[in-house]
Amino acid sequence: MARIELRGLAHAYRPNPKTGADYALKPMEHVWEDGGAYALLGPSGCGKTTLLNIISGLLVPSEGQVLFDGRDVTRLPPQERNIAQVFQFPVIYDTMSVFDNLAFPLRNRKVAEKEVRARVEEVADMLELSADLGRRARGLTADQKQKISLGRGLVRSDVAAILFDEPLTVIDPQLKWLLRRKLKQIHERFRLSLIYVTHDQNEALTFAQQVVVMHDGQVMQLGTPQQLFEVPAHTFVGYFIGSPGMNFLPCRFEGGSAVVDDIRIPLAREVLDHAPRHGVPLEIGIRPEHLRVSASQGNGALPAEIASVEDLGNFKIVTAKLGRHRLKAKLDEDAPVPAERGWLTFPPDRTRLYADGRLVA
């Protein structure tokens, strides 16, 4: 069990980094609480894997410290940290049997053979690999191989955290959710810390209690799936989480309210109080799920042109034109959609304001 703390951590693959662009990982402070299930979500190349490799010790960061329960492990090699890692492509030892594969980390650590047997059998039972223990690992399917990779982490009694680097990439879709559920069961049973890297938001949001969204070497937001959805801390998070992503409209301030082109959009009181008046570009953000579309003019509704309607089976996506801007709204399957002209409502408690990309209030 361990609480993992990153202090002033930064990494550049090239020596002597000067500008921010030289860093694969920009300076950050972060704490992974003991026993949490975290997802590390971000597009390819945002530094997720770099961060993971620093935590597991495969990479020594160019700046900052990694602490496990307050102990500095920054320079310790992976085998001396109580951490396991599962990689994107299943790593198995071809020539060994499934049993020997699972026993490998224990035998390397000189654990008594009797205990090895007990641990391996327990883990194999949990991962439903018991029937295959005597087989060569080589002929197994990708999902079974990935289970073995996971099992090699679970057999070790010293492991405090298991890191996953997009482990389901090569798994068939129908098996993905089975493995994901298995992971959740294991987490509930052992209360291990899990850090799960992925660029698939569904995977992140269904798996994790806490999601860390990364972009361009920086942590953009840490929050529960609900927080990320309801109050994205950054326009990137709004755009990256959700399908379709959040709508953003550039706006300015006039007479105590936000104005998009010539259209006034009502905002919540506390947002207005905190909004910077000068110097920074402002944007209004609203989730397609929160934008209301109706055929008749209600209180505070704005006239818009309906550009297109996509019917996706259990919901509809409406593209509306408000002035020069296109907005998407997600409506229920049976919700009425106005034909050419409609009215848009921005609920003030659901409408966010972003200054230079960051959430206001």
Added chain:
Amino acid sequence: MDNRPHDNKAWFLVLPVFLIVAISAIIPLMTVVNYSVQDILGPFQRVFVGTEWFEQVLNDERLHGAFLRQLVFSGCVLLIQIPLGIAIALTLPAKGWRSSLCLVLVALPLLIPWNVVGTIWQLYARPDIGMAGVAVNALGIPYNYTSNAFDAWLTVLIMDVWHWTPLVILLCFAGLRSIPEAFYQAAKIDGASAWAVFRHIQLPKMRRVLTIAILLRFMDSFMIYTEPFVLTGGGPGNATTFLSQFLAQIAVGQFDLGPAAAFSLIYFLVILLLSWVFYTYITHTDREDAR
């Protein structure tokens, strides 16, 4: 059900290959078969002798000696070059300009014509003027590859190791580079020792290239001719006369075309048989593993 036209057009497409193989391999081979069962007395005089040449060659004690020497030589070549090649490939830098430089340096012996290799070593190992020969003698170790059979063997072996280990190194290097980084990372996390990494990751992943390396080195060393011919001429005595050279002696030296042809066929079949046995053994264990 199946509406595709059926005809024999494909044979026309195979024809060019068939012709090339016929002219380059089958016809020469059949000529040899022809010689092996006849006594050629003159351009238009020949007598059918059946298996006489085969019996004569198979009972030839010189052939038994050469065959035994050949087996020992090929065995030594494999026992030295394969482990040495693996060991050197493991120590080569993996990337960057150092890697390119090392690969070029390692590959150099492969680019040298075979008889030049023989000449280089003949001069290099000469006890009177050769750098290696003089140096070894100066250390107080008597060394003369032209008069001492052991020294001659040693020189031929070292020469072959120098000449051909690079091939094994290059093949192993290629095999090692194809191992994804994640395997090494996982092994580190699993706390594997360097030996365990070699035994359970690198060696299994090199298996296929090693199969090729062993086959190539076996076939090549079993047919070795040029280098010992230039270096020792098969001597002292018959100490370094291997099968190819023995064959050349019969065919070109004594002009006994019949026995030479019979022996060529036996030689060919031995190499084919040994390679086949080896190849099926390897691919068979491969399939066993997959199960």
